[in-house]
Amino acid sequence: MRIEEMIAAIQAQLGLDVDGKAGPQTWGAIYARIVQKKIDGQPPALAIATVDARSEKAIATLLPQVQPMARALVQKAAAAGITIRVLSGLRSFAEQDALYAQGRTAPGPIVTKARGGYSNHNFGIAFDVGVFEGNRYLADSPKYKAVGVLGMDLGLEWGGSWKTIVDQPHFQLRPAWAMDLSERDMLAEMRSRQAAGGPVFA
Ligand SMILES: [Zn+2]
Incomplete structure (x- = not known):
């Protein structure tokens, strides 16, 4: 097996x-089954300890299902000797449109292919991390690959493994209903769920 x-x-x-x-x-459910049902009154999966303040600010913008994954990734990286912080999470459609304009109708380099509603960041399922050495942010480092492997082990999708636009700082949690969908179909479904005021993830 x-x-x-x-x-x-x-x-x-x-x-x-x-x-x-x-x-x-998974670990939360195993913990609840064989150790105890709650940790500080919470289901174990939601009781993963918080991380540094800067990361927590970004993590707070993510969906509740995604928050423990982001914290677990920061903790796993730290255990492997790599300091990461979560630098961004949710972006509104308007913020995404402003980012899309950059390098096209606004100054600066092109940083995204996605308009508002066409990025996983617009739905609280995606976050970007930065690798740090002390307080110094590293835009490029082989450590991003190591962190990518840790994230995929947790069940996150990693932007570094994408074929088209490689995006090493990017992680996202795919909802179970989207397991067999293309990225494009998943985004379309999230847009329609959000427009209908329904839950995006469940
Ligand atoms: Zn991203």
Whole structure:
């Protein structure tokens, strides 16, 4: 049996979304089953300790399902000797449009291909990290790859593994309903869910 099959079988048994990756959801459910049901009154998956203040500011803008993943990634990186901070999370459609204008109708370099509503950042499922050495931010570092592997292990999608626009600081959590959808179809569904005032993730 492959390790991912083993994790998938445990997830199925626990009634979780099955992706074969053991992140806060899976570990939280195992903890609740064999250690205790709550940690400080919260379900274990939601009780992952907070991280540094700068990261927490960005994490606060993410969907509740994504927040523990971001914290777990910061903690996993720290355990591997890499300091990262979460630098950005949710962007409104208007903020996305302003970013899209950059390098096109506004000054500065082009930084995105996505207009408002066409970025996963517009729905609270995506965040970007920065690698730091002490207080110094590193825009480029081989450590981004190491962090990418840690993120994928947790069940996050990593922008560094994309074929088209490689985006090493970028991570996102795909909702279970979107497992078999293309990026484009997932975004379309999130736009329509949001427009209808429904939950984007559940
Ligand atoms: Zn991003």
